[in-house]
Amino acid sequence: MINNTSMRTADLLSIARSGVDASNQLLTTAGHNIANVNTEGYVRERTSFVAQLTGGVGQGTTERIINVFAQNQLRRDTTLESHYQEYWDKTAVVDNLFASEANSISSSMSRFFASIQTASDDPTSIAARQLLLGEANSMIGQIGTMAGFLRQKEQELNLEIQSNIDRVNSLVKSIAELNDAVRVNQANNRHVEPGSLKNERDKAILELASLMSIETRVSANDDGAVLVNLTSGESLVLQDGSFNLFTINNSADLNYKSLQLNSNGKPTTLNLKETNMGGTIGGLYRYRDEVLESSRRELGQLALAVSETMNTQNRLGMDFDQQLGTDIFTLPEFTGLNYKGNSVGTEITGRIAQGQASQITSADYQVTFDAVTAGAPPTVNVTVAMLNPDGSPVKDVNGVAISQSYTGLTAQNGVFNQVMGGIEIEFNSGASYAVGDQFLLQPTKNTADKIVVSMTRPEDIALASPIRVEANIANLGDVELVSSKVPNTLVDNTFLNSAASAFNGAGGIHGPGAAPGGGVGAPAQILFTDVDEYQVLDSAGNLITTVSGTTDFTNMLAQAAVSGAAPPWPAAFSALDNYPGYDISLQGVPKAGDSFSISYNTDGLNDNRNGLLMADLQNIDSMQLNNSGSGNRVSFHEAYANIVSDIGQKSASADISLKAAQALKSQSKDWFESISGVSLDEEAANLVRYQQSYSAAARLLGTAQDLFNTILGIVR
Incomplete structure (x- = not known):
């Protein structure tokens, strides 16, 4: 066993001096803590000492009191x-x-x-x-x-x-x-x-x-x-x-x-x-x-859907000047944004396709070029992928990213190619694109505040239907008109556009020689030859087709296009997307010889059929609820x-x-402050304790000095 007392070789003076120094350091630390009580981020400090084996206080260490957890x-x-x-x-x-x-x-x-x-x-x-x-x-x-x-x-x-x-x-x-x-x-x-x-x-x-x-x-x-x-x-x-x-x-x-x-x-x-x-x-x-990006796009989707829906319905009516309706709103085109590395000087332009309001989503579209073929005109193959606002792919109900490839699209200025999402794209740089070029189309992000009301004349509002259906006054049966509908009024008397209708743009419908094929004219009369048989005739009375064995008189022209015989429905009519662009539905029991005429609604200024359809658009579930198109549709x-x-x-x-x-x-914060924060009460108590230890050490120092002086006096 070691006797620690025998190892204390320090004299009383050095022991006293170390005590004074230690107490002074403790007072300094406490004073530093008190002075920084209101300093933001200050962590209180603590000075600790160890005893010297030879006697007195050893080196002090000052450190912050902090709990890292x-x-x-x-x-x-x-x-x-x-x-x-x-x-x-x-x-x-x-x-x-x-x-x-x-x-x-x-x-x-x-x-x-x-x-x-x-x-x-x-x-x-x-x-x-x-x-x-x-x-x-x-x-x-x-x-x-x-x-x-x-x-x-x-x-x-x-x-x-x-x-x-x-x-x-x-x-x-x-x-x-x-x-x-x-x-x-x-x-x-x-x-x-x-x-x-x-x-x-x-x-x-x-x-x-x-x-x-x-x-x-x-x-x-x-x-x-x-x-x-x-x-x-x-x-x-x-x-x-x-x-x-x-x-x-x-x-x-x-x-x-x-x-x-x-x-x-x-x-x-x-x-x-x-x-x-x-x-x-x-x-x-x-x-x-x-929030921000999604709400901007959803607002844009709503604005575009309302505007294009109203435009489409107004185009299907007849205005106060007895002309086919035109657009109420002008929808903006949107330029494709270039990705880095694209071919210099290339661009694409997008717009909402006419009549495609129900297909509009709030997604962005990434267009990637897969092939470019020079020619007259040049063509391109592209892949169109739907993206969320953050750039991630839109996925269907099965978790598969939604994209679609298109081949042989015309790459020519002024020619728009319809793709998914109700948009169509103009590849106006011709054959200048390169495989791998990419563009970003944002149809709904920046378009809501660019839609304008282009119609200025109130007479241009097409409240009337362009078709009039009249029963022959000599009809003997009890069959009557239920409804007439006009889903297409596109005027193209050359029929180069496959969406052409039977309307000639001059206040009438195609007569013999003017309709597709150059033979019979557009349907203008329904003539019943029996209770379950009717003929479709043109405006000159020429037979277009005969429908037999039916007692359902809903969409009679659509039935004739499918079931008409002797002769069959004209192939030139079927070659178009929706010719003639109108149809009628009857109900009741006809008599042979009963007939209904179909004509342009000349002087139909009191007609409000198309206006009622326009007013009812707010109640129809026509908008995409989500980008994948898999959910239920909703109203505006x-x-x-x-x-x-x-x-x-x-x-x-x-x-x-x-x-x-x-x-x-x-x-x-309370936990952290309880450990690292300065407590004035604690520091005040420490001050009293350190002051007492300082005084005691100083007194010991004085005692050591008195003893030293006494020894000097004895020597003298």
Whole structure:
């Protein structure tokens, strides 16, 4: 057994001096804590000593009092709160916009369709027709206002993303520089922790955690440095340098900002998934992809669907000047956005195909060139893929990405080729494309505020049907007209367009010699030859075909095209898509000799049949509910209600998540502060204790000095 007493060789003076120094250091530490009680990010410090074997107090060590588990939990909860705070703040603004009754597009649509009904009630009233045009302008103006607001929000978002990324870069650089300073300071003084430097570094790391989800670990070199990386694994601060984040423009959509991680001084570039970033930046990107971009496209889909549906129905009617109807609205064309690496000078243009409103989706479309064939005209093979706003593929109910290939499409200026999604594309660069060229079409993102009411004359509203069906006054049976329909009024007397109808564009339908084939004319009469047999005749009484053995008189011309015999339905009629473009349905029991005539509705100014169809369009489920086209269709009002409810649901969910995140952060902050925060009561008690130890050590020092003086006196 070692006798420690025999090893205490220090004299009383050195023991007393070490006690004074130790107490002074303790008082300094306590004073430093008290002085920084209100300093943000300050971690309280503690000085500890060990006893010298030779006597007295040994070297003191000053270090911060910190629990790394509490600190890491605070960082994680800070990331979570910042994420939901930013997401909710931005989503709530859009939610308030759509939920506001003053901005309600549903109300504008209701007034517009009500004005159509009013005009249909008195189709000869020019005032009612003028009111209809006024409400059309009001509805399109309301849609344009909301679309413009969302476009402005995209611009603000991009600026905010850039500002936050700049701040991230600055913080990463600061953390790396503070690491260097800590290394130097700690190497020069092993017994005093560089608390101020570490506090500044921890403060920078906490701010970085509020911007994105990060993890930290202590350097393996035990030099005081802290390494930082994203939660997904990518490094931000390394032992020998740092990575910097910066925004880059998407190769096609210049307004769609994406993230890359670029190494500082090394040829390394990593693409990042923005919505997984967490923190403020992750919240901004999540708001962009889940709320802003989707709502812009869904609003555009609604605007295009309403406009093209009304255009289509107006084209199927007859206006006040007894002409076939024209478009009420002008829909914008949209230019394909170039991907990097495309052939120089090439472009494509898209537009909504006439009559394809029900096929419009809110998706983007990526067009990839598979083959280019020179010729007169040149042709191209392309693959069209549907994309979500974030660039991921749209998938069907089976989880398969939706795309479709097209071959032999004409690549010529002025020629549009219809593809999926209700759009058609003009490949106006001819044979200049190259295999692998890609373009991005965004039919609904930037079009809602570019739709205009092009119709200025109220007389051009086509409230009447262009077809008149009249029963012969000599009919003896009880058969009567149920309905007539006009699905096609395209005028092309050359029949080069396969969509041509029987309307000649001069206030009539094709007579003998003018119809396809140059023989009989368009159907103009139904003549019953028996209770279950009827003939279809042209305007000159020429027999087109005979239908036998039927008692169902629904869509009689469609039946004739399929079942007509002796002679059969003309092949030249069948070669077209929808000729003659009209049909009738009867009911009852006919007598032989009963007939019905079909003619152009000349002087039918009091007719409102097409107007009633236009007014009823608001009640028809005609819009795509989802991009895959596999779900149920919805009406215009239901589509808008879905937009509003979807944003509202996301806003409410974000609010709940935010409150939960705030509670978690409050708990973790309290935990951290209970360990690392400065307690004035505790420090005050320490001051009294350290002051007493200082006084005692000083008194011991005085005693040692008195003894020394006594010894000197004896020697003298």
